[in-house]
Amino acid sequence: MYNHAPKDYKCPICPAVKGLENEVTYIKQTDLVYKDELVSAFINSFFIEGNLGHVIIVPNKHSENIYDMPEEYIRQISEVSKKIAGAMKTAYSCDGITTLQNNEPAGDQHAFHFHFHVFPRYKDDNLHANLSHKRLTTPEERSPYAEKLKEHLK
Amino acid sequence: MYNHAPKDYKCPICPAVKGLENEVTYIKQTDLVYKDELVSAFINSFFIEGNLGHVIIVPNKHSENIYDMPEEYIRQISEVSKKIAGAMKTAYSCDGITTLQNNEPAGDQHAFHFHFHVFPRYKDDNLHANLSHKRLTTPEERSPYAEKLKEHLK
Numbered sequence: 001m002y003n004h005a006p007k008d009y010k011c012p013i014c015p016a017v018k019g020l021e022n023e024v025t026y027i028k029q030t031d032l033v034y035k036d037e038l039v040s041a042f043i044n045s046f047f048i049e050g051n052l053g054h055v056i057i058v059p060n061k062h063s064e065n066i067y068d069m070p071e072e073y074i075r076q077i078s079e080v081s082k083k084i085a086g087a088m089k090t091a092y093s094c095d096g097i098t099t100l101q102n103n104e105p106a107g108d109q110h111a112f113h114f115h116f117h118v119f120p121r122y123k124d125d126n127l128h129a130n131l132s133h134k135r136l137t138t139p140e141e142r143s144p145y146a147e148k149l150k151e152h153l154k
Numbered sequence: 155m156y157n158h159a160p161k162d163y164k165c166p167i168c169p170a171v172k173g174l175e176n177e178v179t180y181i182k183q184t185d186l187v188y189k190d191e192l193v194s195a196f197i198n199s200f201f202i203e204g205n206l207g208h209v210i211i212v213p214n215k216h217s218e219n220i221y222d223m224p225e226e227y228i229r230q231i232s233e234v235s236k237k238i239a240g241a242m243k244t245a246y247s248c249d250g251i252t253t254l255q256n257n258e259p260a261g262d263q264h265a266f267h268f269h270f271h272v273f274p275r276y277k278d279d280n281l282h283a284n285l286s287h288k289r290l291t292t293p294e295e296r297s298p299y300a301e302k303l304k305e306h307l308k
Contacts, residue, residue: 002243066239066251078232085220085257089156096261097220100254103239107250107275121261128282 001067004105005112013113016042017060028139033149034084035060038076041084043142043149044117046134050125053092053145055084056115063114065103077116084118087152092145096121155221158259159266167267170196171214182293187303188238189214192230195238197296197303198271200288204279207246207299209238210269217268219257231270238272241306246299250275 005011016027017040026045033055034041041057048054057080059073066074085097100117102109108131119127159165170181171194180199187209188195195211202208211234213227220228239251254271256263262285273281 066236066253067243069236071233071236074232074236075229078228079225082220082223082225082228089221094260096256096258096263098254098256098261099220100252102250102252102275104250104275106248106277106279107252108281109250121256121258123260125260127262128285131282 002104003064003068003112004109005064009112011062011113012111013058013115014062016040017058026136028142030139030143031146033146034080034153036076036080038073039080041080041118043146045136045142047137047141048119048127048130048134050122050130051119051127053142053149054120055088055118055149057081057084057118058113058115064112065109065114066101067103069114073114081116081118083153084149087149088118088120091148091152092120094120095123098127156258157218157222157266158263159218163266165216165267166265167212167269168216170194171212180290182296184293184297185300187300188234188307190230190234192227193234195234195272197300199290199296201291201295202273202281202284202288204276204284205273205281207296207303208274209242209272209303211235211238211272212267212269218266219263219268220255221257223268227268235270235272237307238303241303242272242274245302245306246274248274249277252281 010024012025015025031042044056057077063069098119164178166179169179185196198210211231217223252273
């Protein structure tokens, strides 16, 4: 329903939840911070300058958006978002947490596999102005965030 | 945990979920679009210019933020967000949906009762730039949105 992925779309998130690294996805397995039967969470490949190391939580089974997502997945993602928020507070010493989830191109959805963002927030970080200036990072730049977060998700 | 409401805080959301209208809250009962045992959803009292009639979903029992919220509430809010998203697509003929949830003042939280925003999105609506220019509306301005949405939540 309301799908926008082209017919030959190569999903950049499906390989990552299957443990694969290839040319379709920027996600490396060192980005993985949480996984259960239903959902996985990764450090996002793109960083927002004032909110480094933010996380996306995704369903392990492909759904494009919130309209398509079976309820058990959306419920589990919300529960995991609470875990990640708590862990991020300690691991990153951030001053707040914002969660954000976009559907359809007009809603700023770029990757057509449901993904739920969890951002660390800091005083005057200007998150909303900076969302349009995301920067692709290297796996080496991301891994310290994954390591810190995993410590607090145990 | 990580609470910011002052000691004598008068919660503007608690009266509304109890069915009350008073000077502590802008929310009127005509703003209510959904209610079950755990959560309620209202048309937000403040409008964002390009995203009129957006909704907040709140726990009926007071929790300040995501860290405090019992899991059954966050799970239910996520399930209701999916219902509202689907209803909004039809009721508002919008081009997308964005959900947003803020915690702590540094995370742009202004009302200290957990609330989960569901925004209708439109091409080039510039939501993120406009978030800081919210406008207090009248109950009369909000009620057509509540009526439309309720029609599609039945």
